[in-house]
Amino acid sequence: MHLGWYLAAPIGEFRTGLNALQIEGRRLVVLRRENGVEVYDADCPHRGANLANGVLRGKAIVCAFHARTIALGERAQGLCVRQYRTLVAGDLLFVRDPAGIDGGFEAQMSALSESHTFLPIPARTMTAPARLVIENAFDSSHFQPVHHLVNAVRFSEFKRDAGYAAGGTFVVPASPWQRGARDTALPFVATAYSPSIVISELGGARPYTTITAARDTPDGALVRIVLALAKETAGDRDVPYLLRQLDTAIDADEEIWREVREIEHPAYFADDAAVLGFRTFADEFRPTPP
Numbered sequence: 001m002h003l004g005w006y007l008a009a010p011i012g013e014f015r016t017g018l019n020a021l022q023i024e025g026r027r028l029v030v031l032r033r034e035n036g037v038e039v040y041d042a043d044c045p046h047r048g049a050n051l052a053n054g055v056l057r058g059k060a061i062v063c064a065f066h067a068r069t070i071a072l073g074e075r076a077q078g079l080c081v082r083q084y085r086t087l088v089a090g091d092l093l094f095v096r097d098p099a100g101i102d103g104g105f106e107a108q109m110s111a112l113s114e115s116h117t118f119l120p121i122p123a124r125t126m127t128a129p130a131r132l133v134i135e136n137a138f139d140s141s142h143f144q145p146v147h148h149l150v151n152a153v154r155f156s157e158f159k160r161d162a163g164y165a166a167g168g169t170f171v172v173p174a175s176p177w178q179r180g181a182r183d184t185a186l187p188f189v190a191t192a193y194s195p196s197i198v199i200s201e202l203g204g205a206r207p208y209t210t211i212t213a214a215r216d217t218p219d220g221a222l223v224r225i226v227l228a229l230a231k232e233t234a235g236d237r238d239v240p241y242l243l244r245q246l247d248t249a250i251d252a253d254e255e256i257w258r259e260v261r262e263i264e265h266p267a268y269f270a271d272d273a274a275v276l277g278f279r280t281f282a283d284e285f286r287p288t289p290p
């Protein structure tokens, strides 16, 4: 688990009480209460049982293994587990290491959830490392061949107060069903707030935003995509069409990702700059070994 934010899941996926959650090797316990949610380390400090299997008693969990009482949150004395930072935006639960890096994400997500409606697509597990899924948003030279854009896309990096941002112009082909229609140029910006979360904004007359989150599991990358539409116009949008488009796009990516290998000496070109920029940004979230 790195030091940045992760999307755990839509909050509705957790039942009231204790829930197990695993994020890249870190076992966590999600405590959903009537009026909120808390996340703690799940390894019992006695001898390592999973506290998600215990019983909640006030501000503690009675461990299922030896029935010791484990306090929730750091305490000066006695057995206890660390609390994680949480953020609920829309109905999405985000989690990060308490000593980690916010990177401007809380403010950004709070603002986005005020102005936008979130429509999560069902989670998918993909045969690809999570990093490839997130850095894809910055991979300018894949958009034309994989997603059939008209133009060879070039990205510039954007200076932002927070996160890592890059973008350019997508020229989308005219629909073959619309006579006389022209190709359309749309501004695109991707901003990563952690190695596991990127927010992509496609502008133009019908703008939309997607939040893409990915984390590694033993079965591959667990990928969650959330469509975010401005509240005032969300009612007028063809949501099934947009969701289908996102699905088609990720299918096209996955077909490639499945067979991408890390090679020893990649030959980078100028238009790989945003991918490399994202990787440098992501490296800052690596926890320093104790």
Ligand code: FES
Pocket (backbone or CB within 6 Å): 044, 045, 046, 047, 048, 049, 063, 064, 065, 066, 067, 068
């Ligand atoms: S492992 Fe939890 S009480 Fe022993």
Ligand SMILES: [Fe+2]
Pocket (backbone or CB within 6 Å): 136, 137, 142, 146, 147, 249, 253
């Ligand atoms: Fe892609």
